[in-house]
Amino acid sequence: xxxxxxxxxxxxxxxxxxxxxxxxxxxxWYQKTNMFRMCLFFLLIFANLDPSLQAxxxxxxRIFCQGKILHTVQMMNIFETSxxxxxxxxxxxxxxxxQNFDIFMFKNNHKPSTSSVRKFLRENFGEGDELDSxxxxxxxxxxxxxxxINNTLIKKFAHxxxxxxxxxxxxxxxxxxxxPIHYSFIAVPNGILIPGSANKESYxxxxxxxxxxxxxxxxxxxxxxxxxxxxxxxxxxxYIPRGTRIYYCNNRQLPVLPLLVDLYxxxxxxxxxxxxxxxxxxxxxxxWLHYRCLEMTAGGKVYHLAMYIxxxxxxxxxxxxxxxxxxxxxxxxxxxxxxxxxxxxxxGAGWYxxxxxxxxxxGGTNASTAYTNPRRVLPVDLNVYLCKGFQxxxxxxxxxxxxxxxxxxxxxxxxxxxxIQKILYSPTDGIWYDYDIATHAHRASCFPTNFAPLWAExxxxxxxxxxxxxxxxxxxxxxxxxxxxxxxxxxKPRHDLMKMxxxxxHMVAMALYNSGDTESQDFAREFIRRWVKQSIDCECCKxxxxxxVQQRSPEFIWGCGWVVVNIYFVRIEEWSRRLHKAxxxxxxxxSELFExxxxxxxxxxxxxxx
Numbered sequence: 084x085x086x087x088x089x090x091x092x093x094x095x096x097x098x099x100x101x102x103x104x105x106x107x108x109x110x111x112w113y114q115k116t117n118m119f120r121m122c123l124f125f126l127l128i129f130a131n132l133d134p135s136l137q138a139x140x141x142x143x144x145r146i147f148c149q150g151k152i153l154h155t156v157q158m159m160n161i162f163e164t165s166x167x168x169x170x171x172x173x174x175x176x177x178x179x180x181x182q183n184f185d186i187f188m189f190k191n192n193h194k195p196s197t198s199s200v201r202k203f204l205r206e207n208f209g210e211g212d213e214l215d216s217x218x219x220x221x222x223x224x225x226x227x228x229x230x231x232i233n234n235t236l237i238k239k240f241a242h243x244x245x246x247x248x249x250x251x252x253x254x255x256x257x258x259x260x261x262x263p264i265h266y267s268f269i270a271v272p273n274g275i276l277i278p279g280s281a282n283k284e285s286y287x288x289x290x291x292x293x294x295x296x297x298x299x300x301x302x303x304x305x306x307x308x309x310x311x312x313x314x315x316x317x318x319x320x321x322y323i324p325r326g327t328r329i330y331y332c333n334n335r336q337l338p339v340l341p342l343l344v345d346l347y348x349x350x351x352x353x354x355x356x357x358x359x360x361x362x363x364x365x366x367x368x369x370x371w372l373h374y375r376c377l378e379m380t381a382g383g384k385v386y387h388l389a390m391y392i393x394x395x396x397x398x399x400x401x402x403x404x405x406x407x408x409x410x411x412x413x414x415x416x417x418x419x420x421x422x423x424x425x426x427x428x429x430x431g432a433g434w435y436x437x438x439x440x441x442x443x444x445x446g447g448t449n450a451s452t453a454y455t456n457p458r459r460v461l462p463v464d465l466n467v468y469l470c471k472g473f474q475x476x477x478x479x480x481x482x483x484x485x486x487x488x489x490x491x492x493x494x495x496x497x498x499x500x501x502x503i504q505k506i507l508y509s510p511t512d513g514i515w516y517d518y519d520i521a522t523h524a525h526r527a528s529c530f531p532t533n534f535a536p537l538w539a540e541x542x543x544x545x546x547x548x549x550x551x552x553x554x555x556x557x558x559x560x561x562x563x564x565x566x567x568x569x570x571x572x573x574x575k576p577r578h579d580l581m582k583m584x585x586x587x588x589h590m591v592a593m594a595l596y597n598s599g600d601t602e603s604q605d606f607a608r609e610f611i612r613r614w615v616k617q618s619i620d621c622e623c624c625k626x627x628x629x630x631x632v633q634q635r636s637p638e639f640i641w642g643c644g645w646v647v648v649n650i651y652f653v654r655i656e657e658w659s660r661r662l663h664k665a666x667x668x669x670x671x672x673x674s675e676l677f678e679x680x681x682x683x684x685x686x687x688x689x690x691x692x693x
Contacts, residue, residue: 141395142332146177147267148400152184156204157403159197166401169330170283171208173265180207211283213268214253214275219305222248226300240619245300251276252305269327271315273308284327287313288336288433292586294343298350306347307356313340317363322370325430330400334393336431337465340367341472344479358483365488368472372495377461377520379506386502388466388518391428391440391457396420399427409453428457432464432532433586439517439530446522461518463507464532470499471539500541512560513553529561531587537594544599551598555606558595588614 142148147169157165173180187203188195195203224245232238252274259270268284275285276293285293290313294306316323323340325331344364348357375389397420398406410422429437440457443450473496480489507515509525514533516525536542537554592614596607 142329142400144177144267144329146173146180148330148333149397150181151188152181153400153403155188155195156200157400158407159200160404161197161201161204164401165399165403165405168204168208169267169328169400170211171204171267172211172213174207174209177264183207211266211268213255213259213266214277214283215256216249217252217254217274218249219252219274219302221302221304222252223300223302228299236619237615240615248276248297248300248302251278253277267328267330269316269324269329271312271327273312274305275309275312275327284331285309285312286326286336287323288325288339288586291339291342291346292589294346298346301350303347303351307351307353310343310347310356310360313343314360314363317367321366323367328401333395333397333399334427334430335370336433337468338367338371338472339468340364341475341479342468345475348479348482354482357479361479361483361485364479365476368469368476371469379502379520381505384505386505387498388461388502388506389469390461391431391465393424393427393431393457395427396424398423409451412451412453422453422455425455425457426452429455432462433584434532439526439528439532442519442521446519446524448528459519459521460526461506461520462532463503463515463517463530464535466499466503466507467535467539467541470496470503470536470541473499474541496541503536503541512557513550514557531591533557534591534594537598538590540597547598548600551595551600551603554598555595555600555603558606 146152153169156162156168162168175183183206184203187199191199225242226245229238229241229245232241253276254274255268255270255272259266259268263270276290276297277283277285278289278293290309294309297306312327313323316327317340320332322335325334325336341364344357344360347353371389375392376387377390379386379388398410406423406426409426410419413419413422425440426437429440432439437452437455437457438448439462440455440460441448441450441452442454442456442459473492477489477492477496480486480492503515506518507525509516509527512527515536516527516533517530518524519526534554537547537551540547542550588610592607592610595603595610598604
């Protein structure tokens with residue numbers, strides 16, 4: 084009967100039977116029997132619901148995700164970044180800390196000084212100690228594939244990259260598993276790789292390039308553990324958060340899980356693992372189909388494409404102060420909440436500065452971050468990731484002889500290819516653009532994501548060379564090779580101007596190379612040559628490049644120096660390294676290009692901010 088009472092309460096919370104007001108204990112035996120049958124009926128319904136149709140988990144932590152403590156601390160700018168606070172460890176339970184805070188605020192007449200808040204933090208919080216160093220059992224410092232690289236300089240560079248892996252690999256401490264409410268960290272069971280020295284967690288989207296590099300070195304066991312971590316989070320939250328922190332549960336990223344699984348399967352053909360987890364992998368895509376798709380009609384035919392939408396209406400805990408600052412220009416609560424929701428969405432694309440999604444009054448990008456509106460954009464990259472995911476899911480289901488689901492996803496894949504070509508492709512420019520659903524027009528700006536369809540290889544061989552040749556024409560027209568940033572528009576958010584993040588370099592280079600067009604491949608080789616050459620130059624720096632240094636010079640590695648203030652790096656940042664593993668794997672492309680390259684030692688001494 085406990086089950087029935089539980090379901091009765093649940094239904095009451097949904098206002099289904101709230102008006103009945105009949106105490107279960109007062110019912111006659113036959114009424115109780117009927118009630119029990121009804122409970123079983125609803126239980127069967129709930130048990131068979133597609134998980135993607137159930138409630139979506141959002142972080143409700145009363146300290147790290149919302150509440151008076153979070154607001155007070157973040158608005159005082161006590162830490163260098165908002166993220167610093169939400170990465171701390173609680174020294175007491177949340178209930179005790181909240182009680183302590185209420186007493187603290189009362190004693191300070193609800194107007195505490197900065198020094199008193201610092202004292203409160205010292206008494207109730209400590210530095211996060213979630214991770215221990217860990218060397219994977221399958222790590223090999225000198226793998227056999229290194230011998231395939233003939234150039235001594237390149238071989239040494241690749242060898243040095245490999246030695247970074249043990250510095251990136253971590254495992255969650257047992258204390259986090261025993262006392263999870265004290266931490267914002269998600270206690271995943273297997274080892275993780277952090278993408279840089281300034282990071283204390285792993286990230287979902289970054290893992291694609293990390294896994295790609297690990298598999299080059301033969302670390303399939305480590306990769307399997309990473310995938311199992313994602314499977315666990317998918318089961319627990321209904322999706323994979325942006326990173327292994329509970330506050331990242333308010334933001335989902337591109338659905339990269341099928342691509343990760345495909346990389347793993349190419350190296351292992353682990354059908355047992357695939358059969359065991361196929362439904363969870365499937366679920367990662369179904370959410371986008373059910374909740375993030377827009378139906379459009381063009382030429383009398385119906386098309387579907389997805390967009391970034393975030394339902395959470397609070398500031399991001401890790402960006403709390405900046406979000407409040409951006410959205411404070413609005414006076415109406417609904418507009419402020421909409422701003423908070425919209426400002427999160429671009430992070431789902433790995434695009435940390437949202438120029439792609441900003442709209443001014445004329446539909447351009449000449450506006451502040453507060454005018455971010457991802458609900459108006461059908462983005463190229465998201466729909467390419469989905470399309471590729473559908474293609475891979477069809478392949479996975481065929482491999483386990485589930486032909487019905489294989490057909491379902493094959494149809495989705497074909498429909499998405501058609502939708503991408505009809506809605507996002509510009510035959511005039513020969514490239515794919517984000518689509519503005521308000522003006523029914525392309526946002527004809529240059530972004531590396533414009534090349535995503537070629538990078539993902541979603542076209543058959545009959546068409547890919549044609550698209551590759553057209554994309555190369557676009558590449559030349561906008562003179563992209565000399566450019567060092569993530570947008571030719573040179574928007575106000577400084578990091579879009581200063582750098583192109585490593586995954587985007589990989590996307591552009593491999594898009595041109597994958598086309599099979601000879602001239603496009605030549606340009607890809609030159610792109611890679613410059614990229615790796617600059618990386619080697621930077622690798623030879625005594626110090627790394629500081630975040631605020633101008634990066635337009637070709638002597639700077641594009642994207643190098645995404646670092647924390649006051650820290651000198653002896654080596655190039657780890658995020659750069661993992662991408663190079665993917666490129667270096669194509670030794671037939673790279674090694675022939677470096678016979679004349681010599682090391683030029685560059686030493687940059689950065690200012691230390693106080």
